[in-house]
Amino acid sequence: MNKSFSICFVSFFFIFLGGLMNFFLSIYFIMNNMVIFMEWELFSFNSMSIIMSILLDWMTLMFMMFVFLISSSVIFYSKSYMHSELNLNRFIILVLLFILSMILLIISPNIVSILLGWDGLGLVSYCLVIYYQNLKSYNAGMLTALSNRIGDVFILMVIAWMMNYGSWSYIFYLNFMINDYSMKIISFMIIIAAMTKSAQIPFSSWLPAAMAAPTPVSALVHSSTLVTAGVYLLIRFNNLLIDTFFVKFLLLLSSLTMFMAGIAANYEFDLKKIIALSTLSQLGLMMSILSMGLPDLAFFHLLTHAMFKALLFMCAGVIIHMMNDNQDIRLMGGMSLNIPLTSLCLNISNLALCGIPFLAGFYSKDLILEMVMMSNLNMFIFFFYYFSTGLTMFYTIRLMMYLMVNDYNLLTIYNLYDEDYIMLKSMFMLLFMSIVVGSLLSWIIFSYPYMIYLPMNLKLMVFYVIFIGLLMGYFISNMGIYSLNKFLISYDLSLFLSLMWFMPNLSTYSLNFFILNYSQNLIKNIDMGWSEIYSGQGIFFILKKYSIFVSYLQLNNLKIYLFSFIIWMMILLLMLLLVN
Structure with missing residues (x-):
């Protein structure tokens, strides 16, 4: 255990230092308007060079700082959370590989090295989702891996299409190749790849399923790494998204994702899945604001969301430990009396998620909603934005009522124990950031404020929505065990929404009955059938048989040739007689 602790501590220390260094560097780059583009030629043959390129600008360094900061907290937290794990070193190494893949994705302006980081995220996330080796984890891991493979295939197709331009560094094309036909195809493929990684409709089902991973992994994956990779890729490719049909398509799907996840979270009773559906809703918000042509604002919300969502998952992990690894919120209650410091962290991160003024989430959410009101959007999208914001408040207050106010319902004998200070130290770092990071980033990222001029009733619309959501969450949480089903009398409708x-169901059944059966038939008929006969192995056997026959002829006497000659002559005579 001492060896494991040393690996945890060393990893935490160096990653935390890396985060601090990146923070100061990013501020330096913003102040001096600097960009560093480095190329390293690995090898070249004929006229083709294989080049590893690295792009360092303020966005890269800022995002790396957040990834490092959250990762260091998660590794420190894992020391206590995973203390009963026999092979803690393996877990820490997997988390470090995950961070490395994300960093490779962030610093790459080259689509090939982006694929390395992208695929690394997919592979390591599969290993982490199946970390607790049971049937549920294996199913969730398979769903996660196969959903993400769709995006990987589209990235591979982008690599093939970009060969038309002679280089895989997208940074050279984004400004002057926008109206090119090939670039439109590339932009469509990039959007589909980003939708799979960031779990937009119809690829949403893998994100709640990935909750089978250990809670520290969920804190890392669902805040700043795996699910934000798609959003980050689109932020980098944002010039391709101007005035194309695909962007309107993305705006519709991301708004639907935001709405669907908000409703599903109100029906859910699994603590981790509620937070996962909340992540899905916020990803829909990031994607939709990105498709409206505001990449800086999407990046701002991505960073603020990462802080309080990682903290929320860590608090959930402490509560799940307290409850004997039980995740049902109906069995929880009175947490504020038993674990006050963790409850403080949970409540502040929840309020930041809702967009309560002067916490981290408020600065990005309020700005997004006001920009939506300023934009030339239809009523349909406007409704989705505000209704989804109300739903965020709705499920957050419901969760807080179940956890903090209701009675403890699990056991007749209380077994709650004192809070773990290793976990608390890692959480307090993120708590501080969840409070200050919104105003800090708004000063750093936006050198001049957006001029938003709205009438008073629209300006206060955000507060109306928050207040209505708060009241609805309070009333629903006090309605007994059926909660929302009393509103929606139809059983089928409530089943559909929850x-x-x-x-x-569609994802898993289509995987089973179409993809897996189809691939089984391919293996049986192609790999183990026709290709066995007519590819390397089959041709080897045919050549072997004929070479044996030829060598038999060569090594024998003349009588074999005479015998075969006589037979051929007799056949020829018979044919002549038959013709006559």
Whole structure:
């Protein structure tokens, strides 16, 4: 255990130092308007060079700082959370590989090295989702891996299409190749790849399923790494998204994702899945604001969201430990009396998620909603934005009522114990950031404020929505065990809404009955059938048989040739007689 502790501490120390260094560097780059573009030629043959390129600008360094800061907290937290794990070193190494893949994705302006980081995230996330080796984890891991493979295939197709331009560094094309036909195809493929990684409709079902991973992994994956990779890729490719049909398509799907996840979270009773559906809703918000042509604002919300969502998952992990690894919120209650410091962290991160003024989430969410009101959007999208914001408040207050106010319902004998100070130290670092990071980033990222001029009733619309959501969450949480089902009398409708519009069922059944059966038939008929006969192995056997026959002829006497000659002559005579 001492060896494991030393690996945890060393990893935490160096990653935390890396985060601080990146923070100061990013501020330096913003102040001096600097960009560093480095190329390293690995090798070249004929006229083709294989080049590893690195792009360092303020956005890269800022995002790396957040990834490092959250990762260091998660590793420190894991020391206590995973203390009963026999092979803690393996877990820490997997988390470090995950961070390395994300960093490779962030610093790469080259689509090939982006694929390395992208695929690394997919592979390591599969290993982490199946970390607790049981049937549920294996199913969730397979769903996660196969959903993400769709995006990987589209990135591979982008690599093939970009060969038309002679280089895979997208940084050279984004400004002057926008109207090119090939670039439109590339932009479509990039959007689909980003939708799979960031779990937009119809690829949403894998994100709640990935909750089978250990809670520290969930804190890392669902805040700043795996699910934000798609958003980050689109932020980098944002010039391709101007005035194309695909962007309107993305705006519709991301708004639907935001709405669907908000409703499903109100039906859910699994603590980790509520937070996962909340992440899905915020990803829909980031994607939709990105498709409206505001990449800086999407990046701002991505960073603020990462802080309080990682903290929220860590608090959930402490509560799940307290409850004997039980995740049902109906069995929880009175947490504020038993674990006050963790409850403080949970409540502040929840309020930041809702967009309560002067916490981290407020600065990005309020700005997004006001920009939506300033934009030339239809009523349909406007409704989705505000209704989804109300739903965020709705499920957050419901969660807080179940956890903090209701009675403890798990056991007749209380077994709650004192809070773990290793976990608390890692959480307090993120708590501080969840409070200050919104105003800090708004000063750093936006050198001049957006001029938003709205009438008073629209300006106060955000507060109306928050207040209505708060009241609805309070009333619903006090309605007994059926909660929302009393509003929606129809059993079928409530089943449809609670099961994410039947997307998990569609994903898993389509995987089983179409993809896996189809691939089994391919293996049976192609790999083990025709290709065995007519590819390397089959041709080897045919050549071997004929070479044996030829060598038999060569090594024998003349009588074999005479015998065969006589037979051929007799056949020829018979044919002549038959013709006559």
